[in-house]
């Protein structure tokens with residue numbers, strides 16, 4: 475049974491994002507300069523402006539774009555960079571997403587941690603300095619039930635002031651129950667906002683319901699979840715510009731409607747995994763930087779998160795431009811911190827530096843690694 479659309483679904487239906495993306499792509503240098511001037515003048519940018527900043531003409535002005543984004547990031551977030559670690563509690567999954575190494579039926583070793591095992595993994599992360607942990611699982615309603623997840627959150631609460639989940643989406647009641655257990659944030663990437671492409675790659679399972687996923691943040695925020703993590707998987711849909719515009723529109727909608735809730739976004743590029751899914755479009759390094767810089771100018775308050783999927787040089791560069799949250803020292807397999815190699819991983823990471831080395835890199839670059847939850851307040 476499909477889920478009734480949420481409020482943002484109705485907003486999305488009114489936006490011609492592919493049209494906006496095509497118009498932006500045709501922008502010339504004068505149009506790019508006009509948008510950058512409007513930003514410098516303190517004007518709020520529109521989605522049409524963002525489309526211009528994503529254009530090939532704007533790629534030619536990448537240095538200028540990055541400089542403006544860096545200034546906007548420093549003005550809003552100062553030199554704080556928040557660090558977190560993913561804790562994979564299960565790779566069991568009943569969904570079949572063609573791009574994912576955990577998809578049902580793939581021949582990977584499956585494992586779901588007991589609550590005690592999850593606590594043991596968490597202790598290792600706490601010993602490495604982390605105070606913000608992201609509990610990650612596939613979608614398996616029996617192995618990773620609401621009862622199980624609430625028990626893990628409750629057990630970890632004394633160790634971690636900030637606990638987020640990246641699991642299946644839940645009902646209002648379950649989000650409320652998880653908040654009562656100690657949950658701070660929920661991450662549910664839409665992956666692509668293109669409905670047709672979404673159906674092609676989400677072949678079976680709970681995640682196939684586009685509207686259920688899209689409306690999950692509205693249920694979570696209404697239930698008291700205080701941080702919402704949006705994302706698109708670059709390389710999944712050909713029209714990556716339309717997906718970036720949709721993510722920006724979604725972030726704006728949520729931060730205005732749920733003003734007490736922080737919105738965070740990530741735009742991972744597809745990495746090798748057991749599914750062997752080839753990206754349908756290559757977002758090159760310059761475009762990847764451009765996307766982050768453009769989003770910073772469009773939505774200065776948006777927390778931009780970057781995972782260890784990206785190589786060290788890209789992470790070290792983007793943190794100086796737009797990124798404000800990073801994972802570090804990540805394992806993408808259940809139990810991978812204490813017993814690496816015993817279960818299948820979701821994808822291969824690129825930045826294998828330990829957390830202390832990431833923190834040292836940040837300090838050397840003049841940034842403050844923040845291990846716990848909150849960004850220090852910056853006067854704007």
Ligand code: SF4
Pocket residue numbers: 567568569570571574575576577578611612613681
């Ligand atoms: S993306 Fe999530 S729901 Fe889909 S196969 Fe992977 S773990 Fe399962």
